[in-house]
Every structure is written in C-alpha cells, then in structure tokens.
Amino acid sequence: MNRNIISILIVSLQIFSAEKANAQINVNEQRIQTRIDELARFGKDSLGRNNRIAFTKGDVEARSWYMDLMKKAGLEVSIDYAGNIIGKRKGKNALLKPIAFGSHIDMVPLGGNYDGCVGSIGALELITVLNENNITTVHPLELIIFANEEGGTVGSLALAGELTSAALAQNTNSGSTIGQGIKRIGGDPDRVKEVKLNRGDLAAFLELHIEQGGILEKEKIQIGIVEGIVGIKWWEITVQGFANHAGTTPMDMRKDALLAASRLVIAVNEAANSFEGKQVATVGKISTEPGAPNVIPGIVKMILEVRDLSSEKIESVFKRIQQKSDSIARSSGTTISFQEQNVNTKPALTDKTVQDAIMRVTTKLGYSVRYMQSGAGHDAQEMALICPVGMIFIPSIGGISHSPKEFSTSADMARGATVLLNTVLTLDRELK
C-alpha cells in the first residue's frame, strides 16, 4: 500500500472508531450506584457515622478496595510519594502526554457519600467502559485519586509543587500530621518534592463532581460546566465597644459592640449583593465578650469570608464592607478593625478549550447544561497550575454537602460519568 492509501485507511479507521464510540459506549448506571454504596461502607465510626477522614483506617481500607478495582480494570497502579493513587492505561502514542482525570475518596468529619466519590467512581467507570468496548485511546490515560483532599488538597498541592514542609507538620482531623498521614497511606513525606509535575506534563485534567450547591437542582439542569474555582479570603473582624452594666447604662450612653457588629453583618450581605456576579460573602462565626446576658458587649469578634472567581472582585467587596464599617463605627462609638487571615486561596480558571469540549459533548448527548462557578475548593484548582483543567458538575439534591444528607441520583451520576467519558474521548481526538 502506498502512503495515501494508508492515510485514507487510518482516517477511515479513526472515523469508524469515533462513530463506534458515539454509537455504542454507555456507562452502567447500576454499577456506578453499587460501587458508590460499597465505598460508603468504609470509614464508619463506632457510632456508625460517616467518618472516612484522610489517613484514618477507613481511608486506608477504602483506598485498598479502590486500588483492587483499578487493578482488575487493568490499570498499572502505584502510590506516589505524596500518597496519591495513580492508575495508568497505555495509549496508542506513548509520546503524547497523558490525559488525567479523578477525584478523592476521603471525606470531612461526618461527611457524605458523594463528594469526591462520584468523581472517583465515575473515573473508574470510564476505564471499565473503555475496556468493555476495547477502546484504546491515542493518549495515555491517568486516573488519579488524590491524597487528603478535604484536609487542604494535599495530594494535588504536592503535584503542583506547592506542598510545604510547614504543611507536612500540620495536624489533621485524623490525629496525625500530614507528614505522618502520608506515610500511613504509602507515601514518603521526605520525598514529596519529587512528585512535582511541570506545566505540560499532562495533556489535560478532568474532574467530575457533585455541585455541593442547589443551583442545578433548582434550575432543573443536568450538567454544570465549571468556569472556575473561586478564590477564598478570610478576615477577622474586631468590633471594640465598651462593656457596661446592661441595667444601669441608658440606651443613649451605650457603645454596644454587638449592635455595631449586627449592622456590619447586614452591610456584609448588602456589599455582596451590590455587585453584578456570583460573589458571596459570609459571617459564619461570631462571639461576644464578656458574653453575659446582663452586660453590654464590649468586644465582638467575627470571621468574614469572601469568595469569587476574580481576586479583584473579592477586594472590591471587601473595600465596600470596610467603607460601610467606617460609618458604622462612627455612628456607634465603636472601632472596627480587619485582620487578614491565613486563608487566602487564589481563584483558578478552567480551560476554555476543555469547557468547550464538555459543552459540545453534553449538547450532543441531549443533556441540559449551564456554565457555573465552583464555590468550593477542588484538586482541579491545584491541577490548573500544571495543565488545562475542566470540571463537570451534577446536581446535589437540596444543595446539601459535607453532610450525611448529601445525595445525588444514580441517573445524574450516570449522566456525569457519560459526559466525563465522552469528553476524554473528544480531547483524545482533538488534543495534541
């Protein structure tokens, strides 16, 4: 055969292969649900509650169960020095960078069975379906289960080269430090620096996840395409008034720190609502000193959190809050100060090309879809430092997350896994 004929044959085969993919490959909804239920059995505490905290016995057992499934699916499984589980599947072209996907199986204390799990089981389903359909992608594939996502995206931080020695010494909800925990799950805290990937080491990274909010369910939309993961910034607010006897101090002689703080909580809400966009601002924690019913509060401390896809927007919201605080302080005879906290993560944008691929796949599948932001942090955020990333959201019933009440339907999980699978196949065709 001459070169032209070979080329034509290859193109034909590729078309045939693509058509075959579009025509035949389906995820197995029942298998996804069964595996979600099996995974949920790991990490129950003595009271039968969900406590599969990273580095605990439940986490170790669930990881072992998951790695068995990876091996049965033919993946070449290893644990890197940061404790990430990596499952490799060869592609036709070993020179291409791998397309990666995955999520996490650890949970917050008293957490739910869908956060991280849907993406992890969905990634496994992807491999299983490729196997069932005898499909070999052009790119190598990598399924990654990240170490300790809920304790601060530890595994993906390490891959991005951002896991510091100080972080390794931090205590975790498991009772051990991050360093000790990494050792317990098969990593090596002394060598975590070696897992660092450079920009371009992966062709792309995709994560399927539950929304953890109520937008998709409320709008009856099946798939969310994540435009980016919001940045988060915290400030401690101190309102200093004057503690005094609540019986003997007339209303017009008070410097009530809680009254001023209450006006500020309302100002925080108004500031967040005063801009176009999806920014959120929250006061979740408040305390008064001395905190007695018969003493006018002298000091109130609160934590202010602002999140948005744009760092500038976060600063704009904060500035508006600060401006309002000036007039509140003046009119109430208090002083109000803001102290930046250590929590200060930058927003991470997903890749336009990847977003576009997800949109085409979803539309072709006939699923309803919208763009949205992720208000919660994810490993994809750190992976964005390495390669183009994309995130696929499915509805969370009631918008509930980080709770045993967290729930997504098997139909939604299947749709999410189908979008993940077809997006990987699309990128496999389109990326170089």
Added chain:
Amino acid sequence: MNRNIISILIVSLQIFSAEKANAQINVNEQRIQTRIDELARFGKDSLGRNNRIAFTKGDVEARSWYMDLMKKAGLEVSIDYAGNIIGKRKGKNALLKPIAFGSHIDMVPLGGNYDGCVGSIGALELITVLNENNITTVHPLELIIFANEEGGTVGSLALAGELTSAALAQNTNSGSTIGQGIKRIGGDPDRVKEVKLNRGDLAAFLELHIEQGGILEKEKIQIGIVEGIVGIKWWEITVQGFANHAGTTPMDMRKDALLAASRLVIAVNEAANSFEGKQVATVGKISTEPGAPNVIPGIVKMILEVRDLSSEKIESVFKRIQQKSDSIARSSGTTISFQEQNVNTKPALTDKTVQDAIMRVTTKLGYSVRYMQSGAGHDAQEMALICPVGMIFIPSIGGISHSPKEFSTSADMARGATVLLNTVLTLDRELK
C-alpha cells in the same frame, strides 16, 4: 409642773436636739476613705485581684473585720440564720419599730471596691457620727450587712421570706451551695425560714449605693434619689435558618440565621428606643451553629434582657420585639422563637415619703439632686416587701461597675453618707 409645761419643755428639747443635729454633725470624709481602703484589702486572689466573693475566705475575713468595727461603735452585733450581720442600737422609744439601713460587702468575681462597700461604710459612719455627737434617736436603729447580695440578694430574700429550699441547693461562685455558704458565715440553712420579717416589722429601710451607671457624673449631679429598682426579664431567642456551604450557596438561596439575628439585634435596640421612658433592652450573648467561617449559620441563640420600673412596659417592649421578629423571620426564611428564662424579677418601687425626706435633706444640704431609677438589683428591692424603702445614689466615675475600675470620690462618698445620716434623723423625727 403641769402637763402643758412638760409638753412645751419636751418640744423645746426636741427642737434643740434637731437644731444641734443640723448645726454640728458631720461625717468624716477621711475616715470613710480609710475604711473603704481597708475593706478593699480583703478577698484578694492569688493573682492579687479583687475576688471577695460571698462565702469565700475573703468574705468571712471582711465580715469579721466589719463586725469588730460595729462592736467598737457600740452596736449589739449578731448574725441571723441567713448569715446577715445585724447591728442594733437602742432608741429612746423601744416600742417603735427600728429604722434600718445597710448594704453588702461581698463582690462579683473581679469586682470593684465601691459597690456595696460605700453603703456599708456609710452606715457605719452614721453610727460613729451619732456616737461622736451623743445622739440617741427615738427609734431603735439596725445596721444590716446582707449575706451574698451579688449571688442573688440571698440575705434580703431570706428576710422577705422568699429564700426557697431550691435556692439553698444552688451552686455559687464560691464553689459551695448557698446553704453551705450560709453555714460558713455563721448562719444555719436549716432555720433560714425563721428570719422572715413581717410587713411593718421595720419602720423603714435606707440604702446608700454607687449609681453603677454614668448619669449622675454626666449630668454633674451629686445625689440620685432612687424612684424604684427595675424589674428584669430574660428570654432565650432561637433563630433557625439553614446551615449550608458558604462557597456553593448563592446569596439569594441562603437562610442565614446570623443575618436574621443581626436584624433582630437592631430591632431590640429600636424597640427599647421607641417608647418614652428609661426602659433598656440588651442582647449580651450570642452564638452560632455550626460556628465555622465557611458555613452559613444554621442556628443562632441569643439572650434578650429587658428592664424597666414597670412590668407592663417590659411586656410592651417585648411585644414590639416579637412583632418585628415576625417580619424578620418571614423575609429571611427563618423561624424565630422566644423562650422565657428563670430570670424574671418584679420591679420594686421606693416609698414616696422616704423619697420626699431624702429630697428635703439633700436640698437643705445644698447638694444637686435628681430622681432616677436603679437599673441594677439591690437588697432594697427585697426589703420593699417588708417596709418603706429609700435608696441614695452617688456618682460612679465613668459609669463603671462590677469591675476593678469602679470608682467614686471620697467627697461623693461623704456627701452620700451625710444624706443617709440626715435622712435617718429626719425619718426618726417624722415616722411613728
């Protein structure tokens, strides 16, 4: 001598005696200050802080010191079953009921050296000055130092017959129960019921006290005549919203319990200010659940306190707050409930005749004076159940009380003791 001549002679002697009193008797400002300073030395904790809590070693030692001074002043001193110290001084007419006066020498944890002490040292000064001037009143006199005022006006409650068995079993800041504490200071908890006085057993009761507020100082007025001691009522407020992820829940899908609670704190302030009068309403204590910076508060609990001289006014203020809470709950998607607490003391009015006597005495002395209410509770409140009561206030610098920073000048203390002394002498002449 015939009867008429005898009558004229007696009246002349009384006039002479009264003139002598008006002309000569002065309290000793330096002696008052010295005794205040001596009393302040009792009840320091290991860190040198003021902790003369009722029933503790410091309280016992201070009481012993005080009783020595009473004895040196010629009083017949006893401790009743409730632990009250009673110092008796005979009058010319043993058939008349005693005129009583006094205060307390126990303090709140980390308290000040003037609350209670000024009235106690002022009462002792009264006796001392009568001795120095060889004055014998017509009525018998009783100087009362009440047991455990700060822990709930325990001694005066017992005199009013209102100290229950349940109260005796309550724990106190001293570490022991009220019953155990009463035993430690020389009382007998099994016999407290026997100390009960009936209405009319005393001709009157007077208490000199620091204002504990900032009104007198602000208005540059030397003496306050207390019209009444406010009633106090507490409610626990529960705001029930919905706890959710502060990152993934858009602003318009929140049921933020703290945002609603903040509106309510402002409504409490507005309700207290929306009536004529001196009523006060305070939220001194607040907590959020779960209380994490990255979770929208699901539940807020607060304590609402309302005080006024009129029970009806307290209810009116509360009803207005409740009305506002209905609209706040509706607009925020929360529910707000109010639970009455055990703290529910009735207002106590002082006696018009006694008020009038204090006013005449103060005016004659040339001191500036105003009527006012007491926002704090006092033993006089319980004594009002037994006899006509009056209270004399002197300025608190900065309006500060229940604090080591509590302070009144020796000149103000001397003026207060002078008013107390002359009011007792006036009532002695005028009461039957």
